[in-house]
Amino acid sequence: MTTALRGRRVAILATTGVEQVELERPRDAVLAAGATADLVSLEPGTIQAMNGDIDKADSFPVDKVVDDVSPADYDALLLPGGTVNADTLRQHAAAVRFAGEFVRAGKPVGVICHGPWVLVEADVVRGRTLTSFPSVRTDIRNAGGRVLDEEVVVDERLVSSRDPGDLPAFCDAIVERFAASGGETGA
Numbered sequence: 661m662t663t664a665l666r667g668r669r670v671a672i673l674a675t676t677g678v679e680q681v682e683l684e685r686p687r688d689a690v691l692a693a694g695a696t697a698d699l700v701s702l703e704p705g706t707i708q709a710m711n712g713d714i715d716k717a718d719s720f721p722v723d724k725v726v727d728d729v730s731p732a733d734y735d736a737l738l739l740p741g742g743t744v745n746a747d748t749l750r751q752h753a754a755a756v757r758f759a760g761e762f763v764r765a766g767k768p769v770g771v772i773c774h775g776p777w778v779l780v781e782a783d784v785v786r787g788r789t790l791t792s793f794p795s796v797r798t799d800i801r802n803a804g805g806r807v808l809d810e811e812v813v814v815d816e817r818l819v820s821s822r823d824p825g826d827l828p829a830f831c832d833a834i835v836e837r838f839a840a841s842g843g844e845t846g847a
Contacts, residue, residue, distance in 0.1 A: 664839040666694035671734040673726065673759060673778070675701050675752075677744025680709035680717035681824045682772050686738050689831035690838065698723035698734075702752055713743050726754045730761075736838045737762040741773025741793065741823075750781040760784050768817040768841045770834035772827075776800055776820065789813055790820035817841060 670690050674683055687697050701707050701722040709717040731737070739746075739759060749755040760782025762769050771779060776792040777799060779785050786804030791813045800807050811826040812819065812833045819837050821830035 663694040664835060665690055668695040668735040668838060670695045670697040670736045670738060671700045672697055672738045673700050673755060674707060674740050675745055675748050676708045677742045677748060678707060678709050678740050679742035679773060680711055682740035683709060685827045686770060686831055686834060689835055693835045700724045700726050700729055702726060710742055726758050731765055731767060736768040739771040739775035739778055741775045743774050746774035746777040750777045756781045766817060768837050770819045772821045772830055773823050788818055789815045790818060791822050792820060793823055
């Protein structure tokens with residue numbers, strides 16, 4: 661366990677349909693580095709995670725509702741994938757606003773797989789370079805972003821990866837980028 665993220669607060673924005681491994685592995689990486697993490701979702705209760713978008717996995721308790729929090733409460737944001745998760749989040753105005761405000765404020769964001777759909781909807785990928793699951797790439801390009809097909813892409817404080825196979829590199833990169841950003845909440 662390192663202490664690179666001691667005192668940092670990380671929001672994990674997800675809802676039912678989140679890809680379980682893309683929620684758990686990055687969460688565990690930031691916790692192991694000393695951060696605290698809240699699962700922020702659309703409503704209280706629990707969310708149902710999935711394996712491969714189609715098989716039910718575990719349920720996770722929601723810590724905070726997106727309508728009740730602000731990016732000012734956190735130092736960094738994680739946006740896991742899962743097709744249904746990302747598609748649902750991008751249709752929820754408060755979730756889109758929450759994610760977009762992190763990018764506009766220059767706070768670090770880690771996003772993987774289908775998660776960039778939320779950033780596309782927030783109109784914060786224009787002029788940025790990132791990667792994603794292949795089916796999201798046209799949306800990124802159409803929103804003015806540049807896409808690379810690499811396991812991890814770092815564009816300033818935006819860290820992105822393609823899919824669960826990239827999780828080792830993604831987790832290392834988010835811990836490094838979140839640590840380099842400094843603690844901005846004062847927590």
